[in-house]
Amino acid sequence: MTNFIRLLKLCRPHYKAMLLGTFLATLTVLANVGLLAISGWFLASMAAAGIAGVQMNYFTPAGTIRFLAIVRTASRYGERLVTHNATFLLLSEIRVNMFATLSKLNNVDLAMSRSADLVNRLQNDVDALDKFYLNILLPMLVALLSIPIIMVFMAAYNANVALICFTGILLIGVVLPALLSAKLNKNSHKETQLSAQLRAELSDTLTGLRELSIYQAGGDQISKCDDLNEQYNQQLYSRHKALANSDGLSLLVVQLAMLGAIVTIVPLVYSGAMVNVELAMLSLFVLASFESVLLLPNAFIELPNVLKAAERLFTLQDKVSAQSNNHSALIDTQFDKNNTALTLNNISYKYDEHNALTDVSFMLKAQQKVAIVGRSGSGKTTLVNLLTGLWPLQQGSITLGDQNNSQELHSLSNDTRASFINILAQQHHIFDGTLSENLRYAAPSATKEEMLEAIKLAQLEPWFNDLQKGLKTRLGIGGRSVSQGQSRRIAIAQALLQNPAILVLDEPTEGLDNQSKQTVMNAIMQVMGNASVLTITHDPALLTQMNNVIWLEDGKVVAQGSHKELSSAYPDYVALTTRF
Incomplete structure (x- = not known):
């Protein structure tokens, strides 16, 4: 019920459109009920008048029927227009709310969440919620508004018929939906879980197609x-079967209620207590009245899935709220960028039972250049993720600061940490925007002159001079109009604009041809002059520029020293760094 109320709160900005849609939908139902009932009376009266050979006024009922037909058509059109527009408005509200929630998640929550799960929440769960107003809330409101009006008019003719009709409405609108909701509530979570697993496995299959073929x-x-697909289809089959069964049972209840009304009215007509033409009118009145609740079983079938989807999305929202409440505990502080040091003390990290890092300790002093060397799986990437705050710290401490002020890294706010630490990863994402827009992601207030200087220092000037639109050149989705080396140098230009105290490089020359590698190396040298540098690399050309090299094996520090010292003392180190 809590999630239902929270969904109602999401509807608040668009409540006027939703109430108008509810009014038009209710008007459509009432007009249809009145049209069918009056049509039954009119046809029966005309037949009775013809048999009796008497005249009757058919203009008034004919005009009423035409008026109700026009009202039904106009209100149906208006209801479709308004309710679907309200649905799209609600869907946009939910999507914006969801993206805002994801944008506020901290690095740890994003990094430790499986991307397929987040995609599933964005797609399946958000798409499920677009049914909330049109398929769930609207039928409930229409039933609540129209049923009392229908019952009042029906009871004015015959209370027993009204009671029979009301009993049938309760069965279709309350009892049957409650049974269906209880039956499907357990399966709704499993259906979504299987959908997420299937998406994840299909994603893994596509991304790992090369490796799957090799092995x-x-x-x-x-x-x-x-x-997984068979299990998921089985869940869908169960839900659709329940819906088909509810439709069949609803139709049976409608027919039985109509039959019960006829059985009740026939003796009254025979005894003269009721006019014979009212038999047709009340029978069709009962039949048409069920339109007010025929959509409720489907609404209650959809309700468990919608509430489960809402629960998952609201869980993320609550996590963000908790983080906001704890934000006051995070420190927004300023350090002297020229004297900022990074200290790691007894860092250990486990994946299940595997030790990725064991008691790793070292210091990256201000303006110092440190490299991390090690074979694949030695813990290099884990260490960088811990340093940048992407993964939670399990054991040990990481501090950032200068001689007069130092703080633990995890206690700093995201903004403070991001302003001091810049990451240059192997895969740098280029957004679908102009060159200036991509550069300003790093420094929103950067001037044109500052961007041009960064482009020059990042060794991008020859490429930039060939661009007809200069800084207004669009780089395409994922940077498809730039090469890998140019993308890497754009990242370096961003780092230059941000002017970080600490620059983290993850294999900055990996995958580049010799010419691009040399250009990127020259650009990196420009950044390294004003920042402390921590780089993962095996490139001797970069290692010779380092003040200190830390050699990791199996998550432990084997040795550290300059590249020259390690090369002269350890043959294995030479073999590791001369693969180029």
């Missing part, structure tokens, strides 16, 4: 996807 494991992976 001839594609068949097993496809079989796994088939099994």
